[in-house]
Amino acid sequence: MKIDRIHHVAYRCKDAKETVEWYVKHLNMDFVLAIAEDQVPSTKAPDPYMHVFLDAGQGNVLAFFELPNAPAMGRDANTPEWVQHIAFKIGSLDMLEATKERLQAAGVEVLGPTDHTIFKSIYFFDPNGHRLELCADVGTPRMHKDLDEVKWDMLNEWAQTKRAPKHAAWMHDREFKALD
Structure with a gap:
């Protein structure tokens, strides 16, 4: 068996309508489906919910559950805020900059570009x-080839030492970037 693609990823939301409207307005996603139930289909637990689905491009779907009877949303206090995120690929650096400006004009605090x-x-x-993260690819074929060649060595070293391997330290070398 080989995975074809992600069917959807699902996260919790505080307000389904507000969430859909925000993603439509700020990320230009299409609202494609809503499902509401009084009982969880997989567990049969009585737990009403609204499940909404947004088109994240190329068959990728981002979904959210609003759970009105559950305790207030929280996050794992043991995981840094920057770790868990959803990253979306966009077409260009110009689009990245324009989106940043548009988000900031709408009152959304934006960090970067990084x-x-x-x-x-x-x-x-x-x-x-x-x-959320918006990404614009800028890597060269050489960069991707070099990273591909060391991925297993890096992972194996990390598994043994739990220290950052230096196989790809060139990624932070300004002189290398200028040459590539």
Whole structure:
């Protein structure tokens, strides 16, 4: 068996309508489906919910559940805020900058662009507190080839030492970036 693609990823939201409207307005996603039930189909637990689905491009679907009878949303206090996030690929650096300006004009606090060598990103939060990232690819074929060649060595070293391997330290070398 080989996975075809992600069917959908689902997160919790505070307010389904507000969430849909925010993603439509700020990320230009299409609202594609709503499902509401009084009982969870998989567990049969009596727990009413609204489940909404948004088109995240190329068959990718981002979904949210509003759970009115559940305790207030929280997050894992043991995981740093920057770790759990949803990253979306966009078409260009110009689009990244324009989106940043548009988000800021709408009152959304935006961090970045951050240079990750093979892509540049901006970061911000949706109305539910989910961290979002927009990425514009800038990597060269050589960069991707070099990273591909060391991925297993890096992972194996990390598994043994729990220290950041230096196989791809070139990603932070300004002189290398200028040459590539």
